[in-house]
Amino acid sequence: MQQYSYYPGCSLHSAHKGYDMSCRAVAEKLGCELIEIEDWNCCGATIYMSVKEITSLAIASRNLALAEQYPRDVVAPCSSCFTVLSKANRYLKNNRELDQKVNSCLAEAGLHYGGGVRVRHPLDVLTNDVGTEIIRTYVEKPLAGLKIANYYGCQIVRPERGFDDRENPTTMDDLFESLGAENVYFPMKVRCCGGMLMTTYEEVALKLSKELLECALENGADCIATTCPLCQMNLESYQDKINRAFGSKFEMPILFFTQVIGVALGIDEKTLGIDKNFYRCKKLEEIARSTAVAAGNGKPAPELVEA
Amino acid sequence: MxxxxxxxxxxxxxxxxxxxxxxxxxxxxxxxxxxxxxxxxxxxxxxxxxxxxxxxxxxxxxxxxxxxxxxxxxxxxxxxxxxxxxxxxxxxxxxxxxxxxxxxxxxxxxxxxxxxSAKFPVHSLADSFMKSMFRFGRLNEPRLMVYYFLKSGFWKAFSYLPLGLKMAGKERIEYRASKIKDIKGLRKIMKAAEKLDMPIEYEVKPYREEAVGYKAVG
The missing domain is CATH 1.10.1060.10 (Alpha-helical ferredoxin)
Structure with a gap:
């Protein structure tokens, strides 16, 4: 059984419990063990990085130092945590002076970070460690007929080239295709949703989010699948505000990609935290209610049943 | 200029x-x-x-x-x-x-x-973030918003009320802020790092004619 150090981050413990629940459920089903980093702290997020550099790197590195005690990769589902942790990793590797400064701060708490941790995103783990071919064998409820707009957001594919292309990532598309879903044409898959501008410069962020929803709706998507808690928050919770501001009538369900995968793997909706979302995806609920097909569970795949 | x-x-x-x-x-x-x-x-x-x-x-x-x-x-x-x-x-x-x-x-x-100014939205959001981090080691969203509204203008809070209620209805608000165990260690790290982040003082030279090369008008 593959083991990973799990870094949930603050938002997965509060406003986005559904992401946390579905990540854990899917990992368990696919035979990966997520071991939460003990006594982790907030990563500092994007806003801190832009304001105080060394402090933000030091608090991010504390988590990496804690994770370094075990020979496991760190899995960070929140896009912001993922970027900040990988950025801290990269900066310390490239700038020795910075590395010394940060480690002198860590030494105050008796910690040291040597730079030996790999930071990964669940999407990366699912496609590259587990593999779509294996995931396919676990499918109990094929997502036939579900039209998904895959929204990657900014921070898992940029700034450095990671596990996927920066302009046209396809890992999530491949994943859903192997689960039997239909990926709609969604050219805005890496366009910004507004991020934290939603609190500091609302009118701009509302426009950006509205454009995304519009694009998904026009291309006939039943739901948007996302990898980022902040994108989910902006697109889902602010839909009321967007409707008021632009006179639109969006009721687009925004799901975490792990929730969609979870349904296909036959995990029930409560465990995946889908009931915590504001908008219900009727098509996905239909699939969840359908009878399960016998799954291979790791053995060669039985052909997907086309509906 | x-x-x-x-x-x-x-x-x-x-x-x-x-x-x-x-x-x-x-x-x-x-x-x-x-x-x-x-x-x-x-x-x-x-x-x-x-x-x-x-x-x-x-x-x-x-x-x-x-x-x-x-x-x-x-x-x-x-x-x-x-x-x-x-x-x-x-x-x-x-x-x-x-x-x-x-x-x-x-x-x-x-x-x-x-x-x-310190009232500037990004600045106050970053400050509120910092405050929550320093106290608990983790971010507590309701507290962050309260700090933020207190700093950047209280009236703003009202426009967020419907959203807050909706989130509460779905049990997506964590009221109790949980402290990390080694909060003292984290505070030490943050204090040490803050010192390194302090602006470096540069020498500001007063205006002199030679610095520009000619006598300024007036």
């Missing part, structure tokens, strides 16, 4: 050169930050930016202004606070300039110089 800042071509005013040093110090931290020199002014960054339409100085002009020697206008611009950190410019830049990180460097320089 004030009258005493008028300068001969090719020479920088003391204030300008001082701001430049401060800014370049921040840029120096970025791996590959020195590539800012390689800008070809193609405008790919402005074209890729989803929020450039709302910026007073779009990304290409930011670098042009830096080159032209008007750091003050650069640091005073609203544009650096409009950036949503999506990194679209940075990935597409043909000269591999780390534009988003350069904008971060500008933000830090502007904050360091106190060009923006």
């Amino acid at each position: 004030k009258i005493e800042d008028i300068r001969t071509p090719g020479r920088l005013t003391p204030k300008e050169s001082e701001l430049r040093v401060a800014f370049l110090e921040q840029v120096g931290v970025i791996p590959g930050g020195e590539k800012i020199k390689a800008c070809i002014q193609c405008g790919t960054c402005t074209g890729s930016c989803p929020v450039s339409y709302a910026m007073d100085v779009p990304p290409r002009e930011l670098i042009a202004l830096f080159r032209a020697g008007d750091m003050e206008a650069l640091l005073k611009s609203k544009a650096i606070w409009t950036c949503a950190s999506c990194y679209a410019c940075q990935t597409r830049c043909p000269a591999a300039i780390k534009i988003t990180d350069v904008i971060y460097a500008l933000k830090r320089t502007a904050m360091e110089r106190k060009i923006y």
Whole structure:
């Protein structure tokens, strides 16, 4: 059984419990063990990085130092945590002076970070460690007929080239295709949703989010699948505000990609935290209610049943 | 630009050169930050930016202004606070300039110089973030919002009320802030790092005739 150090981050413990629940459920089903980093702290997020550099790197590195005690990769589902942790990793590797400064701060708490941790995103783990071919064998409820707009957001594919292309990532598309879903044409898959501008410069962020929803709706998507808690928050919770501001009538369900995968793997909706979302995806609920097909569970795949 | 800042071509005013040093110090931290020199002014960054339409100085002009020697206008611009950190410019830049990180460097320089008031939204959000981090080691969203509204204007809180109620209905609000176990250690780390983050004091030279090369008007 593959083991990973799990870094949930603050938002997965509060406003986005559904992401946390579905990540854990899917990992368990696919035979990966997520071991939460003990006594982790907030990563500092994007806003801190832009304001105080060394402090933000030091608090991010504390988590990496804690994770370094075990020979496991760190899995960070929140896009912001993922970027900040990988950025801290990269900066310390490239700038020795910075590395010394940060480690002198860590030494105050008796910690040291040597730079030996790999930071990964669940999407990366699912496609590259587990593999779509294996995931396919676990499918109990094929997502036939579900039209998904895959929204990657900014921070898992940029700034450095990671596990996927920066302009046209396809890992999530491949994943859903192997689960039997239909990926709609969604050219805005890496366009910004507004991020934290939603609190500091609302009118701009509302426009950006509205454009995304519009694009998904026009291309006939039943739901948007996302990898980022902040994108989910902006697109889902602010839909009321967007409707008021632009006179639109969006009721687009925004799901975490792990929730969609979870349904296909036959995990029930409560465990995946889908009931915590504001908008219900009727098509996905239909699939969840359908009878399960016998799954291979790791053995060669039985052909997907086309509906 | 004030009258005493008028300068001969090719020479920088003391204030300008001082701001430049401060800014370049921040840029120096970025791996590959020195590539800012390689800008070809193609405008790919402005074209890729989803929020450039709302910026007073779009990304290409930011670098042009830096080159032209008007750091003050650069640091005073609203544009650096409009950036949503999506990194679209940075990935597409043909000269591999780390534009988003350069904008971060500008933000830090502007904050360091106190060009923006503490009531400024980004500043107060960052401060509130810091407060929550220092107390608990983790971010508590309701508390963050309360701190933020107290700082940036209380009336704003009312427009967030419906959303808060909706979130509460779905059990998506964590009221109890949980402290991490080694909060003392984290506080020590933060205090030590804050000291290193303190602005470096540069010598500000008073205006002298020789510095400009001619007697200023008046």
